[in-house]
Amino acid sequence: MSEWKQKRFWTAATAEQNDAGWTVTLDGRAIKTPAKAPLVLPTQAMADAVAAEWDAQDEVVNPLSMPFTRSANAAIDKVAIQHTEVADMLAAYGDADLLCYRADAPEELVDRQAATWDPYLDWAGATFGARLMPRTGLMHESQDADALAALSGPVHAMSNFELAAFHDLVSLSGSLILGFAAAQDLHPPLTIWAASRLDETWQEEQWGEDEEAQEVAKIKEGSFLHAKAFFDAAKTG
Structure with missing residues (x-):
């Protein structure tokens, strides 16, 4: 059985500011971490970097090509x-x-x-x-x-x-x-x-x-x- 891989379903990834800080949305839907926590980021620079990683994905999502996203997930789901x-x-x-x-x-x-x-x-x-x-x-x-x-x-x-x-x-x-x-x-x-x-x-x-x-x-x-x-x-x- 082949391993299931997430396919790209969005048109645009966008860095957006909200009351909690910064986040990234996929066609307006806010990203969550693997533990289902809101992806709340401390700076626009980080949000821009995460958004760029999601925008760069092709037909199939490759987590190994998304170091900022993975580090942000670790900060929220593990370090916090x-x-x-x-x-x-x-x-x-x-x-x-x-x-x-x-x-x-x-x-x-x-x-x-x-x-x-x-x-x-x-x-x-x-x-x-x-x-x-x-x-x-x-x-x-x-x-x-x-x-x-x-x-x-x-x-x-x-x-x-x-x-x-x-x-x-x-x-x-x-x-x-x-x-x-x-x-x-x-x-x-x-x-x-x-x-x-x-x-x-x-x-x-x-x-x-x-x-x-x-x-x-x-x-x-x-x-x-x-x-x-x-x-x-x-x-x-």
Whole structure:
């Protein structure tokens, strides 16, 4: 039996403002999330992006080609009902942040990690009053509790839509600090993404590129860039 797929039934998708915020209508009918909640969006930029995705659908709807719609659904159907739990999970990355786990050899890799990652840790120290400390090796060592608390506050203060995007910025990079750096425009997103892949890039330089690994990395890069775009579209201020 072939899998059922939704077919396009509308002529035009339109971003519209209402008392609750922004939504998208298909020939005047407001879209709902998979959980049947109203698709209420925080900004016109996000509504325009969602509407463009629906307008771009051909005869058969392809959800994989609709990242803004999927992220908005996640913010409403998932993050909104467990905001505290999601924020706690992301803030916990600070205690095992990618940027803090350093090699002890070879010297070139040690130097590259310090040159690339230390400025991010310094920036977080100046911005949040929370300077995480590097460790050598893979064994976990807890970070200062006050520093972790200082990093947790801004995560919990994010809106549901910001937090949905921040989830991907952090989980894809493996770093709470890089997630903040992307969210706050410290550097271009591709520069921050490259920083998260420093160890992988080093390995590729030593042993050559693996085609399958490169394809996976490219997909993750695209997801990271989308998360940044969604975070920006979620900003109301």
